[in-house]
Amino acid sequence: xxxxxxxxxxxxxxxxxxxxxxxxxxxxxxxxxxxxxxxxxxxxxxxxxxxxxxxxxxxxxxxxxxxxxxxxxxxxxxxxxxxxxxxxxxxxxxxxxxxxxxxxxxxxxxxxxxxxxxxxxxxxxxxxxxxxxxxxxxxxxxxxxxxxxxxxxxxxxxxxxxxxxxxxxxxxxxxxxxxxxx
Amino acid sequence: xxxxxxxxxxxxxxxxxxxxxxxxxxxxxxxxxxxxxxxxxxxxxxxxxxxxxxxxxxxxxxxxxxxxxxxxxxxxxxxxxxxxxxxxxxxxxxxxxxxxxxxxxxxxxxxxxxxxxxxxxxxxxxxxxxxxxxxxxxxxxxxxxxxxxxxxxxxxxxxxxx
Numbered sequence: 001x002x003x004x005x006x007x008x009x010x011x012x013x014x015x016x017x018x019x020x021x022x023x024x025x026x027x028x029x030x031x032x033x034x035x036x037x038x039x040x041x042x043x044x045x046x047x048x049x050x051x052x053x054x055x056x057x058x059x060x061x062x063x064x065x066x067x068x069x070x071x072x073x074x075x076x077x078x079x080x081x082x083x084x085x086x087x088x089x090x091x092x093x094x095x096x097x098x099x100x101x102x103x104x105x106x107x108x109x110x111x112x113x114x115x116x117x118x119x120x121x122x123x124x125x126x127x128x129x130x131x132x133x134x135x136x137x138x139x140x141x142x143x144x145x146x147x148x149x150x151x152x153x154x155x156x157x158x159x160x161x162x163x164x165x166x167x168x169x170x171x172x173x174x175x176x177x178x179x180x181x182x
Numbered sequence: 183x184x185x186x187x188x189x190x191x192x193x194x195x196x197x198x199x200x201x202x203x204x205x206x207x208x209x210x211x212x213x214x215x216x217x218x219x220x221x222x223x224x225x226x227x228x229x230x231x232x233x234x235x236x237x238x239x240x241x242x243x244x245x246x247x248x249x250x251x252x253x254x255x256x257x258x259x260x261x262x263x264x265x266x267x268x269x270x271x272x273x274x275x276x277x278x279x280x281x282x283x284x285x286x287x288x289x290x291x292x293x294x295x296x297x298x299x300x301x302x303x304x305x306x307x308x309x310x311x312x313x314x315x316x317x318x319x320x321x322x323x324x325x326x327x328x329x330x331x332x333x334x335x336x337x338x339x340x341x342x343x344x
Contacts, residue, residue, distance in 0.1 A: 037227065040271035104240070130244055137269040139228040139241050 039145075039156035040137050046071070046151050047135035054102055054110055054124045061151070065122075068177055069097040071145040072121070072161075073133060075105040076113050078141040084160035085117050091166070092120035100124035103133045103141050146170065148177055204243075206250045213253050220249055220262065223277065227270045 026032040041047070050060035072088060074081040092098060100121035102110045107126060114124070127133055136145065139158070146155040155173050157165065208214040218235070224245065226237035234242050234249070245266075252262050263275070272278040280288055318326065 034230065037271065037273055040267065040269055134244060134248060134269060137227070137271070139270075 036158050037139070039153065041145070041153040042156065044153060046145070046147050046153055047132070049125070049132045049135070051125045051127060051132060054100075054107060054114070054126050059123055059125060064099065064147075064151070065097060066149055067097065068146065068148045068174070069099055071099045071101060071136075071147055073101045073103045073136070073138050073141050073143040073145075075103045075141045076109045077105065080160045081142045084142050084162070085113075085120075087160075087162050087166075088120040089118040091161075097122055101127050101132060101136075103127050103138060104130040146173055146177075204246065206246075209254070216259065217250060217253055220253075220259075221246060223275065224249070224266060225274050225276050227274055233276065 023032065027034070046061060046064075048061050050058065053059050070091075074084070088098060098121050100123065102124055104127065107128075110124070110126070114121075125132060130138075136143075142160055144157045144161055145153050146157075148154050154177065155170070157169060159165075161170075206217065208217065221235035222233055224234045226232045226234055226239055226242045226245075228239045228241045229237050232242075234246055249262065252265065257265075266274045267279075272281070272284055278284040278287065
């Protein structure tokens, strides 16, 4: 017994080393990010909004199609959005409905962006003041929300979407959504 | 000469002047105090460990503007806290409210303290149970002396004391 006691500090040290290396490993593989917060909106309805679109029409939550869709928060001042945009265009070509939220941006550069790089959004809300962004709990662009057919937020991803993120994070969510409501 | 220049530069550097300066107008001192209390207690959701008053990120600026607007609109502290938590979760509160997710945060220090006290009490009771060392009484001392002297000088002191 007293023998074990002698080695107790060493054992505690080794356990701590194992924990720290484990966390570090998960950070490196991308399984864990200390900056990615779970959204407070998870499993709650998408907040009400009534905003102009970039094209100048008015759009509110009630106008959204009754099916699952993505809500993508972007801006022309956001470098990561440049990187992400081609994949969004690809998703749109595959038939994924994406609602754009142009977050704290100016209208002219945003319209130019969509004209030059392609428009993957079925509509783009012009959130000049960031009010919808605040209601969504956006901390920065880009962010992408998965909203189900009942208008409930099921998932939030912070950062750029690409094929890998789509396959690993969105695809499983989507297949479970489709199983739930055939 | 160089030292003087350096000294002058250092004296002229007013670090506090680089802090966040925003000029919000308040009607009353109480509103100003509530605003200042909130920006100390609310955490920037984008940063790793900064409150709203210490962060210059875009989201912190927005949240400060929103906070000011809500205080001026006469919202209560509870309403403001609820508004922030609804959007950014318990993360935004430096003193999160007690619930299932934050129970570990609140209870772990108490648990560790109780554990420490238990270990301390255990060690103290064990120490108390140990028989204290008694000083030798006269009889024992005499016996000891005789034994020791027997060993050293057996011829001189044999049987001398007892």
